[in-house]
Amino acid sequence: MTGPGSPDVVVVGAGIIGLSIAWQAAAAGIHVTVVDPDRGRGSSWAAAGMLAPVAEAHFGEEALAALNVAAVRAWPGYAARLEVASGMPVHFRADGTLLVAGDPSDRAATDRVLAFHQAIGLEAVRLSSSSCRRAEPLLAPGISGGVDLPDDHQVDNRSTVLALISACEAAGVMFLSDVVTRVAVTAGRVRGVDLATGGRHTAGAVVVAAGSWSERIEGLPGSARPPVRPVRGVTVRLQAGDGVPRLQRTVRALVHGRTCYLVPRNDGGLVLGATMEERGFDLSVPLGGLADLFEDARKVVPALGEYSVVETTPGLRPGSPDNGPIVGRTGVPGLLVATGHFRNGVLLAPLTADEVVAMLVAGPQGGDPRSGPFSAFRPDRFMPGAERSGPERSGPVRTGTPG
Numbered sequence: 001m002t003g004p005g006s007p008d009v010v011v012v013g014a015g016i017i018g019l020s021i022a023w024q025a026a027a028a029g030i031h032v033t034v035v036d037p038d039r040g041r042g043s044s045w046a047a048a049g050m051l052a053p054v055a056e057a058h059f060g061e062e063a064l065a066a067l068n069v070a071a072v073r074a075w076p077g078y079a080a081r082l083e084v085a086s087g088m089p090v091h092f093r094a095d096g097t098l099l100v101a102g103d104p105s106d107r108a109a110t111d112r113v114l115a116f117h118q119a120i121g122l123e124a125v126r127l128s129s130s131s132c133r134r135a136e137p138l139l140a141p142g143i144s145g146g147v148d149l150p151d152d153h154q155v156d157n158r159s160t161v162l163a164l165i166s167a168c169e170a171a172g173v174m175f176l177s178d179v180v181t182r183v184a185v186t187a188g189r190v191r192g193v194d195l196a197t198g199g200r201h202t203a204g205a206v207v208v209a210a211g212s213w214s215e216r217i218e219g220l221p222g223s224a225r226p227p228v229r230p231v232r233g234v235t236v237r238l239q240a241g242d243g244v245p246r247l248q249r250t251v252r253a254l255v256h257g258r259t260c261y262l263v264p265r266n267d268g269g270l271v272l273g274a275t276m277e278e279r280g281f282d283l284s285v286p287l288g289g290l291a292d293l294f295e296d297a298r299k300v301v302p303a304l305g306e307y308s309v310v311e312t313t314p315g316l317r318p319g320s321p322d323n324g325p326i327v328g329r330t331g332v333p334g335l336l337v338a339t340g341h342f343r344n345g346v347l348l349a350p351l352t353a354d355e356v357v358a359m360l361v362a363g364p365q366g367g368d369p370r371s372g373p374f375s376a377f378r379p380d381r382f383m384p385g386a387e388r389s390g391p392e393r394s395g396p397v398r399t400g401t402p403g
């Protein structure tokens with residue numbers, strides 16, 4: 001497609017990141033086309049929807065923690081705007097999270113998490129076992145206490161994805177059910193994308209937001225190829241039947257050093273997660289990881305045994321070398337990337353969209369803001385010889401639970 005009516009921007013990928021960008025870009029008056037063969041059904045569909053700046057903060061990831069804190073503050077306004085634009089509920093809940101310890105050695109680990117959070121100025125309060133059980137009566141009597149994380153919230157990620165699609169349509173975004181086979185770059189500038197069904201879709205700007213697949217798209221020059229890898233996770237959707245007691249708020253747990261979380265939905269549904277494995281693009285669901293999850297979760301919330309299993313959902317978290325997102329311009333004018341959101345893509349979607357849309361509005365000559373929430377998460381931090389302005393690169397100590 002060429003000439004008048006050609007889209008100004010093509011977004012590759014309709015996960016929560018691509019959809020958020022498309023909606024906000026269209027709202028800013030930009031003509032947007034989104035290409036995806038299966039919109040909304042990637043990692044964003046598998047996620048649990050935790051908005052967890054605190055529980056997802058790890059030792060050695062202070063820059064990411066600061067970004068996450070900024071992101072959770074954006075969510076109440078974002079959820080309200082999205083509900084108005086789409087006419088659909090997204091079920092944002094600001095009722096905090098309990099991090100609980102299964103045994104005394106887990107308690108030592110939750111205390112370290114507490115100390116880290118307090119050191120970087122995040123709110124976290126140590127709770128005794130009985131205080132935990134007062135806050136959440138379904139917790140097992142044997143737990144060894146925990147931490148109240150009042151700033152960790154949740155949203156129904158699937159409702160959000162569906163609302164985003166609706167808001168995009170209302171704002172005039174065009175959807176193509178197709179696969180981008182190549183990003184077209186000629187004479188050092190992006191020209192559009194080539195499609196599996198044939199033909200080229202021309203565009204003045206292309207945003208690669210294809211999650212774990214972003215690195216695989218042909219045509220991206222080495223300098224613009226985001227180093228993402230798939231990290232498989234499986235969530236389990238459970239449902240409480242009539243008369244079955246319901247969890248009141250999100251619970252994360254450490255159980256003999258292993259992690260799990262339980263995220264209750266308003267309708268009696270509950271998301272149990274998550275496994276974390278590096279198996280390439282394999283979306284199978286191994287029994288072993290699920291068995292561990294069920295065992296650990298029932299130790300913390302015994303009533304879980306009365307819930308019904310509705311669905312097991314594998315997804316591929318787009319992981320980056322330093323666990324931080326990769327957002328911004330590349331060395332190719334008009335070509336931007338927004339990927340690598342790993343465990344925090346739902347949380348970071350609103351801020352990512354703000355950042356990318358500001359760049360689209362400014363145009364190719366706009367330059368990258370070198371301050372602001374994403375300044376440590378630019379694509380060029382992975383360029384050979386790049387100055388190390390980004391976040392910490394070497395193995396942060398894992399203390400939280402994988403989202």
Ligand SMILES: Cc1cc2nc3c(=O)[nH]c(=O)nc-3n(C[C@H](O)[C@H](O)[C@H](O)COP(=O)(O)OP(=O)(O)OC[C@H]3O[C@@H](n4cnc5c(N)ncnc54)[C@H](O)[C@@H]3O)c2cc1C
Pocket residue numbers: 012013014015016017018035036037038039040041042043044045046047048049050051052178179180181209210211212213214217232233234235273274275314315316317318338339340341342343344345346347348403
């Ligand atoms: C088990 C699990 C639990 C999680 N829990 C949380 C959580 O509680 N909170 C949180 O914040 N984050 C969570 N995450 C992480 C979050 O899901 C991701 O960071 C986020 O969904 C990434 O969004 P995305 O749009 O980049 O990718 P995706 O949602 O994977 O979307 C990428 C899209 O690109 C499309 N695509 C790929 N290649 C092409 C191509 N060539 N052409 C066109 N389209 C293409 C795909 O079809 C797909 O729809 C979780 C992830 C998993 C797996």
